[in-house]
Each structure stands twice: as C-alpha cells, then as structure tokens.
Amino acid sequence: xxxxxxxxxxxxxxxxxxxxxxxxxxxxxxxxxxxxxxxxxxxxxxxxxxxxxxxxxxxxxxxxxxxxxxxxxxxxxxxxxxxxxxxxxxxxxxxxxxxxxxxxxxxxxxxxxxxxxxxxxxxxxxxxxxxxxxxxxxxxxxxxxxxxxxxxxxxxxxxxxxxxxxxxxxxxxxxxxxxxxxxxxxxxxxxxxxxxxxxxxxxxxxxxxxxxxxxxxxxxxxxxxxxxxxxxxxxxxxxxxxxxxxxxxxxxxxxxxxxxxxxxxxxxxxxxxxxxxxxxxxxxxxxxxxxxxxxxxxxxxxxxxxxxxxxxxxxxxxxxxxxxxxxxxxxxxxxxxxxxxxxxxxxxxxxxxxxxxxxxxxxxxxxxxxxxxxxxxxxxxxxxxxxxxxxxxxxxxxxxxxxxxxxxxxxxxxxxxxxxxxxxxxxxxxxxxxxxxxxxxxxxxxxxxxxxxxxxxxxxxxxxxxxxxx
Numbered sequence: 001x002x003x004x005x006x007x008x009x010x011x012x013x014x015x016x017x018x019x020x021x022x023x024x025x026x027x028x029x030x031x032x033x034x035x036x037x038x039x040x041x042x043x044x045x046x047x048x049x050x051x052x053x054x055x056x057x058x059x060x061x062x063x064x065x066x067x068x069x070x071x072x073x074x075x076x077x078x079x080x081x082x083x084x085x086x087x088x089x090x091x092x093x094x095x096x097x098x099x100x101x102x103x104x105x106x107x108x109x110x111x112x113x114x115x116x117x118x119x120x121x122x123x124x125x126x127x128x129x130x131x132x133x134x135x136x137x138x139x140x141x142x143x144x145x146x147x148x149x150x151x152x153x154x155x156x157x158x159x160x161x162x163x164x165x166x167x168x169x170x171x172x173x174x175x176x177x178x179x180x181x182x183x184x185x186x187x188x189x190x191x192x193x194x195x196x197x198x199x200x201x202x203x204x205x206x207x208x209x210x211x212x213x214x215x216x217x218x219x220x221x222x223x224x225x226x227x228x229x230x231x232x233x234x235x236x237x238x239x240x241x242x243x244x245x246x247x248x249x250x251x252x253x254x255x256x257x258x259x260x261x262x263x264x265x266x267x268x269x270x271x272x273x274x275x276x277x278x279x280x281x282x283x284x285x286x287x288x289x290x291x292x293x294x295x296x297x298x299x300x301x302x303x304x305x306x307x308x309x310x311x312x313x314x315x316x317x318x319x320x321x322x323x324x325x326x327x328x329x330x331x332x333x334x335x336x337x338x339x340x341x342x343x344x345x346x347x348x349x350x351x352x353x354x355x356x357x358x359x360x361x362x363x364x365x366x367x368x369x370x371x372x373x374x375x376x377x378x379x380x381x382x383x384x385x386x387x388x389x390x391x392x393x394x395x396x397x398x399x400x401x402x403x404x405x406x407x408x409x410x411x412x413x414x415x416x417x418x419x420x421x422x423x424x425x426x427x428x429x430x431x432x433x434x435x436x437x438x439x440x441x442x443x444x445x446x447x448x449x450x451x452x453x454x455x456x457x458x459x460x461x462x463x464x465x466x467x468x469x470x
Contacts, residue, residue: 091117133192147181204220265294
C-alpha cells in the first residue's frame with residue numbers, strides 16, 4: 001500500500017521494477033484504445049466484486065459503501081465523457097482502479113483484493129458478449145420478419161429455381177425467400193446456444209490458481225446473472241472458446257447474408273430483371289449517368305470477408321498458447337469488436353433494404369417455365385405411366401434435344417411431336433408440364449407447392465416466436 005500522502009506508483013506492478021517502461025514499449029502494450037469500450041462491464045463486475053469482498057468480511061460495511069459511491073462517481077464521469085483516460089495505465093481496468101482511488105481514497109486500493117486482471121478481463125468480455133448476443137438475436141428476428149412478410153406478399157408468384165446458375169425447376173418466390181428465414185433461424189439457435197457457454201462466471205479464478213480469499217463464487221454468479229462459476233481456474237483465465245464460438249457463428253451468419261444479397265444483386269441485373277432496389281439503397285456512377293448500383297447489398301457481401309478474417313485471426317492467435325494467460329490474448333478484442341460492429345451494421349441496413357425491394361413478378365413468371373424448366377415434370381409424367389425413371393429421363397433428354405433443334409420451348413411442342421418419343425404420352429401430358437402443374441405437384445412437406453409453402457410460412461412464424469427451427 002502507498003504510504004499516506006505519497007503519490008501512487010505509475011504502474012500497479014512497478015514495485016518489482018527499477019526502471020520505467022520505454023515509451024515505445026508502453027504505447028505498444030497499451031490496450032486502452034480498444035478495451036475502453038468495456039468500461040460499463042468492468043464497473044458492473046467491480047460492483048459485484050466489492051459486494052463479494054464484503055460478504056467474505058474482507059471489507060467493512062462503510063468501506064463497501066465508499067467503494068460503491070466511488071464506482072458510481074467513476075460511472076458518472078464515463079457517461080458524461082469527462083473521465084480522465086491515461087494511456088500509461090495500460091488498460092480500462094487500471095484506469096478505473098486508479099480513478100477510484102483518487103475519488104474514494106485509499107479504500108479504493110482494496111477493491112482488487114483477490115482479483116486479477118486475468119479473471120477481470122474475461123469477465124468483462126463475457127458480460128459484453130452476453131449482451132451482444134441479445135442484440136444480434138433481435139436483429140436477426142427483424143430480418144426474418146421482413147422476409148416472411150415479403151413471402152406472404154408473393155405467395156402466388158412463380159420464378160425459376162437455379163442450380164449451377166442454370167434454370168432448373170419452377171419454384172415460388174415465397175419458397176425462395178423462406179429458405180433464408182430458416183437459415184437465419186439456425187443462426188439464432190447457434191448464437192443462443194453460444195450464450196450458454198458465455199454465461200459462466202470466471203471471476204474468482206484470480207491470475208490462474210483461484211483466489212486465496214473465501215469468496216462465495218456461487219453468490220457472485222447470482223449477482224452477475226451467470227448460470228454458475230467456472231469449475232477450473234486455469235481454464236477460466238485461459239479460455240477464449242466463447243469468443244471463437246461467437247466469431248464462428250458470426251462468420252456463418254455472414255455467409256448467409258452474403259448469399260442472400262448475392263441472389264438479389266444478380267436478380268437486379270438487366271439480364272435477370274427480377275428485382276429493383278429502392279433508390280435509398282442504391283448509388284449511381286460518377287461517369288455513367290444511367291447506372292443504378294446495388295452498393296449496399298454488395299458491401300454486405302464484402303463485409304463477410306471481415307467476419308471470416310476476424311475468426312481466422314483469433315484462431316491463429318490462440319493455437320499455440322501454453323496455459324494460462326499470455327499477453328497475446330489481448331489481441332482478441334479488436335477482431336471481436338470489429339465483428340460485433342460489422343454484424344450490427346449489416347443487421348441495421350438489411351431489413352429496410354429488403355422491405356423496399358420491388359419484385360418484378362411478371363418477369364419472374366415469364367422466366368419460370370422457360371428453358372425447359374418443366375422437363376423433369378415430363379419425366380415424372382412418364383414415371384406415373386409405369387416407365388422406370390432412368391428410361392423416362394433418357395426419353396425427355398432426347399425430347400429436349402429435339403426441341404432445341406426446332407427452336408421451341410417444351411410446352412410449344414405439339415402432342416404429335418411429344419408422342420414420337422414415347423407412346424405413353426397422352427393429351428394430358430401438355431397440362432402436366434405447365435408451371436402451375438409443376439408447382440402443384442410438389443406438395444410434400446418442405447416443397448414449393450402452394451399448400452406446402454403456406455405450411456412453411458406458419459412454421460417460420462412459429463419458429464421465430466419460439467426460437468426453434470430446422
């Protein structure tokens with residue numbers, strides 16, 4: 001403890017050292033520039049720790065009151081933007097502690113009793129991510145709501161489905177949009193599951209061996225809303241699995257958002273002409289006055305690369321670290337914060353962009369049956385007549401080749417032309433290869449038939465409400 005009236009040392013650990021830090025080294029090791037955003041969680045943990053010290057009879061009632069009053073004064077300065085941050089104090093933890101001592105007096109120096117910055121920082125990160133997961137979940141719910149609403153608006157709009165970017169079979173636009181709803185539902189489940197592993201209390205683990213004082217960690221966990229305390233102090237301070245898991249789920253979510261906007265940017269081309277972005281979510285060209293560019297959608301796709309990079313950075317950071325804490329782990333925060341900021345940006349702009357899209361359903365319907373999209377339906381027709389599917393597939397393949405040579409679509413072939421490839425073709429075959437018949441035939445659960453899609457809509461709404469899905 002500092003002698004009465006003397007100036008506190010520049011560093012909390014300076015007693016061991018004869019010389020001060022090199023200015024370049026001091027700047028290099030400081031994390032304050034980025035971990036300062038954790039200040040509210042650091043204060044939350046400190047308040048709970050002060051109460052835990054009091055329960056353990058390590059501080060008096062009066063000292064607890066002084067600490068809580070001092071921490072509240074620190075909070076007021078941080079909220080008002082008047083807090084005197086000092087880079088030489090290295091991080092948010094030491095900045096808060098030093099200011100507490102200045103405001104509350106020597107009792108402020110008792111707050112760190114039995115606590116290490118090692119268990120303190122992982123606590124702050126867990127508190128932070130626990131809150132972030134809630135924001136991400138709410139944002140995903142907004143995107144889902146918009147997609148479901150747009151699907152309900154277009155229950156009867158057929159469009160081409162694609163494989164290999166080639167027209168494959170007709171589907172309903174609603175069916176296509178709902179595919180993303182269920183993708184995002186899995187994302188929500190992953191983040192919610194991640195929260196279970198985030199919600200473990202590390203505080204009380206000390207530097208690595210556990211605190212030497214009789215702290216009631218179970219009561220501390222209750223104070224901070226955790227499911228319970230960590231069971232191994234070394235694991236608790238060395239663990240960044242919860243950060244990696246969050247980053248991994250964010251990367252998968254980024255992939256889903258990127259695929260969604262990849263569809264939309266493709267559909268917005270003149271070659272497709274299926275959608276038009278609202279002016280508010282598009283930009284023009286500095287040289288070509290006719291251009292309307294889907295920049296917002298493209299940037300969502302581009303920012304997915306940041307999410308992948310941040311995951312890779314922290315995986316690489318953690319891969320060779322011996323137990324327990326190493327300063328390398330300080331480098332997890334900037335990728336984590338960047339991923340959080342990127343997700344929040346994407347989830348704020350995606351719902352209004354989707355809500356204001358114009359779907360060119362007439363163009364979609366026209367394209368839905370073109371390029372032999374119902375060829376499989378003709379093969380299915382022959383199967384229903386008793387033909388093995390592989391034989392039916394061969395027959396329809398030759399039929400398509402003939403139609404190509406004549407420059408005709410499949411539904412433009414006459415009954416006589418169709419019958420030359422199989423005597424099983426009757427007049428009802430031409431009805432079987434219409435777009436509406438193709439859609440109607442796919443009534444199986446999960447299919448693109450109207451009734452099946454209505455079931456999906458109901459399931460989607462229920463899943464969004466319950467937080468469940470497949």
